[in-house]
Amino acid sequence: MSDAADHAGEAHPNTGGEFASRLNWLRAGVLGANDGIVSTAGIVIGVAGATSARTAIFTAGIAGLVAGAVSMALGEYVSVSTQRDSEKAMLRRERRELETMPDAELAELAGLYEQRGLTPATARQVAVELTAHDALRAHAETELGINTEALTNPWHAAYASAVSFTIGAILPLVAILLPPTSWRVPVTFVAVLIALAITGSLSARLGGARRGRAILRVVVGGAIGMAITYAIGTLVGTAV
Numbered sequence: 001m002s003d004a005a006d007h008a009g010e011a012h013p014n015t016g017g018e019f020a021s022r023l024n025w026l027r028a029g030v031l032g033a034n035d036g037i038v039s040t041a042g043i044v045i046g047v048a049g050a051t052s053a054r055t056a057i058f059t060a061g062i063a064g065l066v067a068g069a070v071s072m073a074l075g076e077y078v079s080v081s082t083q084r085d086s087e088k089a090m091l092r093r094e095r096r097e098l099e100t101m102p103d104a105e106l107a108e109l110a111g112l113y114e115q116r117g118l119t120p121a122t123a124r125q126v127a128v129e130l131t132a133h134d135a136l137r138a139h140a141e142t143e144l145g146i147n148t149e150a151l152t153n154p155w156h157a158a159y160a161s162a163v164s165f166t167i168g169a170i171l172p173l174v175a176i177l178l179p180p181t182s183w184r185v186p187v188t189f190v191a192v193l194i195a196l197a198i199t200g201s202l203s204a205r206l207g208g209a210r211r212g213r214a215i216l217r218v219v220v221g222g223a224i225g226m227a228i229t230y231a232i233g234t235l236v237g238t239a240v
């Protein structure tokens with residue numbers, strides 16, 4: 001796994017192939033879980049600051065979980081669909097250009113390989129051979145940075161982010177409902193900070209970043225967020 005983290009740092013977005021795309025999925029999953037933990041913890045701790053009624057805390061937590069999962073899924077669906085549409089449009093245009101002006105396209109491809117450090121003769125030969133093998137793929141990968149076999153499915157992206165958000169959201173929900181009343185907030189606070197340390201560490205590993213700093217950032221951010229929602233909940237609870 002530490003190998004994976006090292007390589008992730010070097011990989012270019014969109015050009016990495018299957019391994020990098022799996023890493024991107026993992027990273028998105030960890031981020032989704034992180035969002036689920038933070039936003040649900042804020043909601044349940046805020047409501048727990050205002051009332052000790054279990055039903056109210058549970059209702060708010062579940063509503064937050066569902067709303068968050070739906071909004072994550074929708075956002076992901078829209079953004080991946082948009083990206084996919086533009087990639088498909090670029091591929092269509094490339095296919096048309098390959099049909100109407102194959103010579104210019106071959107020269108263009110050879111030029112790109114030259115830019116990458118090949119000698120003109122080698123670049124020409126590589127371009128000729130790859131054009132014979134799969135011209136569209138060669139242009140998509142070299143010119144557009146698109147992997148034609150790994151266009152992300154927007155439904156998969158939507159589903160994955162909803163699921164990862166839900167998994168994250170369940171933790172603060174359980175942590176606030178299980179303990180006796182006076183222990184609810186401290187137990188949730190500690191459980192959430194531990195979970196955030198884990199997701200922070202995972203996402204740092206997957207992204208090839210320094211772990212200590214990533215953990216500190218997410219834990220401090222989560223602690224501040226929970227303190228603020230608890231304070232607001234307490235204020236609202238005594239005022240209303």
Ligand SMILES: [Zn+2]
Nearest residue numbers: 105108139143
């Ligand atoms: Zn081209």
